[in-house]
Amino acid sequence: MLLDADRSLLVIIDLQERLLPAIHDRARVIANTRVLLQAAAALGVPVIATEQYPKGLGRTVAELLELLPAPPPIAKLHFACTGEPAFAAALAASGRDQIVLAGTEAHVCVLQTALGLRQLDRTCFVVADAVSSRTPDNAELGLKRMAANGVELVSTEMTLFEWMGRAGTPAFKAVSRLIK
Numbered sequence: 001m002l003l004d005a006d007r008s009l010l011v012i013i014d015l016q017e018r019l020l021p022a023i024h025d026r027a028r029v030i031a032n033t034r035v036l037l038q039a040a041a042a043l044g045v046p047v048i049a050t051e052q053y054p055k056g057l058g059r060t061v062a063e064l065l066e067l068l069p070a071p072p073p074i075a076k077l078h079f080a081c082t083g084e085p086a087f088a089a090a091l092a093a094s095g096r097d098q099i100v101l102a103g104t105e106a107h108v109c110v111l112q113t114a115l116g117l118r119q120l121d122r123t124c125f126v127v128a129d130a131v132s133s134r135t136p137d138n139a140e141l142g143l144k145r146m147a148a149n150g151v152e153l154v155s156t157e158m159t160l161f162e163w164m165g166r167a168g169t170p171a172f173k174a175v176s177r178l179i180k
Contacts, residue, residue, distance in 0.1 A: 003125060003154070003162035005043040009096035010036060012049040012068070013081060013103030013110055017058030022134045023104050030063060032130035032156040033102050035178045037067040039160050042174045045100075048090050049073035050081050052109060079109045082116030091122075098123050100159060102130035107142030114151045125152045127159055 012033060020026050040047050051060060051073045059065065060073050076084040082091075091099075099122050103110055110131050117124040126146055133139040147153050154162075157179055164172050 001123065001152070003098055003100065003159055005045050005163040005165075007096055008045045008098045008100050008163065009091070009094045010040045010045050010047045010100045010102070011081065011113070012037070012047065012060075012064065012073075013101060013113060014050055014052040014057070014105075015060055015064055015103050016051055016054065017061055019052070019057045019104060020061055023132050024134060024136050024139060025132050029102075029104065029130055029132045030061065032127065033064055034067060035156050036100075036102055036127060036130060036159065037064065038178055039163060039175045041067070041069070043163050043171055045163065046094050046096065048087065048094070050076050050084070050087060050103075050109075052076055052079070078112075080112035080116040081109070082113060082120065098125065100125045100127060100154075102127045104131065105133040105138065105142070106131040107133050107138040107145075111142045111146055114146045115149055118150055123152070124150075125154050125159070127156055128153045129155050 047069055049068050054075050074086045078084050081087040099117050101110055114124045160175055
């Protein structure tokens, strides 16, 4: 199944000030998440962002916060976003059935959210080059477990080109510039 911008919802999970310094390959995660956010804005894909215990882990990093549309990130205590009533309400209100995940940590909050979405019979895509954990081993194990449970693993470029669907459009020109 290909991603469709008209059916997709981008979820940015816990890319926060006090957590990111410990994350393996954080520059890649931030850069690819920025590309995803810019493409989502250009293609009309709605976005939900979350923050795990922001009192302790801080807010979403500034270089991503500036790209997030309203409303502000949803504060959560559950590791799975699907455990938070505010997230569940935003998910339902979106009307979208293809959920695209980026963020941290791959083996904790991203994994538990992906598995929670699968339990809700949602099609879930994890952007593998826009997620990570404190250690590469945990990130790899998280991705393997998600794939084994029916979660689609995609890359940032796969996501963008599937959302665009074709070349020769104004959206193609704008979005393709993000990956050059």
